[in-house]
Structure formats: structure tokens, C-alpha cells
Amino acid sequence: MRKQPKSKGEVFCPHRSSDIKPKTSAYGGFEFLDLSVPADGSTYVEGTFAPHLHMKGIRSKRKTIRVIPYANEYFELLVPNGFTLADMKQFADENGQEISDGLQKMLDEEYPYEITPLSYESKIPYLGEYLPIRILPDGDESGGYFRDGAVYLKPGLTGEEIREAVLRLLGEMAYGIFKEKLDRFAKAMNLRYNRLAIDDGRRSFGMYNDVSRDIFLSRRLLMMNDAVIDFLIVHELAHAEEFSHGSEHDALMHSIMPNYDECDDAFHETCSRLIKQGWI
Numbered sequence: 001m002r003k004q005p006k007s008k009g010e011v012f013c014p015h016r017s018s019d020i021k022p023k024t025s026a027y028g029g030f031e032f033l034d035l036s037v038p039a040d041g042s043t044y045v046e047g048t049f050a051p052h053l054h055m056k057g058i059r060s061k062r063k064t065i066r067v068i069p070y071a072n073e074y075f076e077l078l079v080p081n082g083f084t085l086a087d088m089k090q091f092a093d094e095n096g097q098e099i100s101d102g103l104q105k106m107l108d109e110e111y112p113y114e115i116t117p118l119s120y121e122s123k124i125p126y127l128g129e130y131l132p133i134r135i136l137p138d139g140d141e142s143g144g145y146f147r148d149g150a151v152y153l154k155p156g157l158t159g160e161e162i163r164e165a166v167l168r169l170l171g172e173m174a175y176g177i178f179k180e181k182l183d184r185f186a187k188a189m190n191l192r193y194n195r196l197a198i199d200d201g202r203r204s205f206g207m208y209n210d211v212s213r214d215i216f217l218s219r220r221l222l223m224m225n226d227a228v229i230d231f232l233i234v235h236e237l238a239h240a241e242e243f244s245h246g247s248e249h250d251a252l253m254h255s256i257m258p259n260y261d262e263c264d265d266a267f268h269e270t271c272s273r274l275i276k277q278g279w280i
């Protein structure tokens with residue numbers, strides 16, 4: 001059972017790629033081609049940040065490839081019969097950036113709120129708190145950091161540059177913080193995954209690919225508090241044991257997180273707040 005968003009066009013719950021059933025008539029009991037790759041055609045280096053494309057290829061009688069984007073940041077590709085995973089990889093390498101840019105544009109166009117432009121007076125969401133911005137000391141060429149309950153940034157940035165600088169810092173920090181949590185929960189749950197990749201999801205904060213057994217977590221998840229981050233991590237890890245959403249996946253999560261329901265509510269509240277503030 002797939003969880004529904006609280007309101008249409010807003011925030012979706014995290015989910016694993018295979019939960020999304022194609023809407024097209026091409027769906028018909030054959031294998032899917034599941035592929036998650038960096039949008040810019042590069043090879044992902046574990047520990048780094050890279051926006052990914054999550055795609056499901058569906059073979060059909062058509063001669064050309066049709067890309068169908070979904071608001072939960074997932075792509076359905078209708079591909080000719082005989083199309084292989086290697087073909088899909090090549091297609092992603094050649095067209096990924098354009099496809100990714102198209103999705104970002106779609107999310108921006110659907111965005112229903114007015115955003116207050118960022119300034120040095122703005123507060124920055126980080127691990128469930130809102131931190132002030134401070135100016136880097138003279139001569140500090142580091143490009144910024146989070147330290148002592150504040151975000152240190154270069155002076156003279158525009159609102160958009162402040163946003164980009166914050167997101168870049170989150171991307172740099174995410175792997176270290178998430179990896180420690182992921183491995184701790186994997187041990188507690190006695191589950192294995194292959195690799196953690198840091199992604200840039202705005203509607204899907206976590207993803208589990210059941211072919212590669214890779215877990216993808218968005219750098220934007222670092223804006224949420226520890227309990228919500230743990231909730232998302234346990235959710236994705238539980239897919240390593242239980243393929244589908246449903247009572248068994250729920251039971252597994254409840255066994256690790258007795259406060260599951262509170263975390264679920266907190267996740268949705270956090271998403272509603274962050275989307276109104278323009279962070280996701």
C-alpha cells in the first residue's frame with residue numbers, strides 16, 4: 001500500500017522505486033529495467049553528493065523512447081522491446097541532465113507558495129533547528145561551514161546564492177552523518193544494503209533500489225530533526241527485508257521505532273513547513 005500525500009501536488013512520502021506502478025497500458029507482468037544514476041552522466045563516487053535520476057524502463061512495442069516524469073521525482077521510460085539496461089544507461093548518460101532539468105522546472109511550476117527571498121537575516125533549517133547566518137572571518141576562503149549553532153557564509157551573496165551555498169554545505173556533510181546512522185540501524189536490524197548515495201530529492205527524501213540494494217538519501221533531509229532522519233533511514237532499510245509497503249514493512253518499522261507514528265506525523269509536518277519556506 002502506498003502512502004498518499006497529505007495534499008495533491010505537495011509532499012509525497014518516501015518510497016522505493018518499485019512501489020510505483022506504471023499508469024500506462026504497457027504495464028503487463030514483465031520485468032522492469034530499474035536504474036538510478038547521477039543526472040549529469042558521471043559515475044557516482046561513494047561519499048559525494050550527486051543529484052540522481054531514478055528511472056523505471058518498461059518495454060513496449062513502440063520504436064522510440066518516451067519519458068514520463070512524476071511529481072515524486074521518478075521517471076517512467078517506455079522503451080522498445082529488446083531495450084536493455086545498458087541501453088537505458090546510455091540513454092541516461094546522454095539525456096540525463098536535460099531530463100533532470102525538466103523535472104526541476106516541473107516542480108518549480110507546480111510550487112504553490114510565495115517564497116520570501118533569503119537574506120543574511122534569514123534562519124537556516126538544520127537538524128530540526130533554525131540557525132542564524134554569520135559572516136566568515138576575513139581571509140577565510142573555506143566557502144563556509146556549520147559551527148557553534150550558526151551557518152558561516154561569505155559576505156555579499158544574493159538570496160539565491162545563500163540558498164545554493166547552504167545546499168552545497170548540506171551536500172558535503174550528508175554522507176558522514178547519514179552513513180553513521182545507516183550502519184547503526186543496519187546492525188540493529190540485521191540487514192544489509194550495498195551502498196549509500198547522497199541525492200537531492202525534494203519530494204522523495206529516500207529511495208531503495210531493490211536490484212542494486214543501494215540506498216539514496218537526499219541532502220535536504222539534513223534540514224529535518226534526528227528522529228525524522230532516523231525514521232526515513234529505517235524506512236529505507238526496512239525495504240531491504242520487505243519489498244512492499246504494507247503491514248509487514250510497517251511491523252518491521254514499529255519493532256525498531258516504537259515512536260513510529262509520532263515520527264510519521266513529524267515528517268509530514270516538517271515537509272509542509274519546509275515546502276512553504278521554499279527549501280524543498
Ligand SMILES: [Zn+2]
Pocket residue numbers: 014015016235236239245
Ligand atoms: Zn518506502
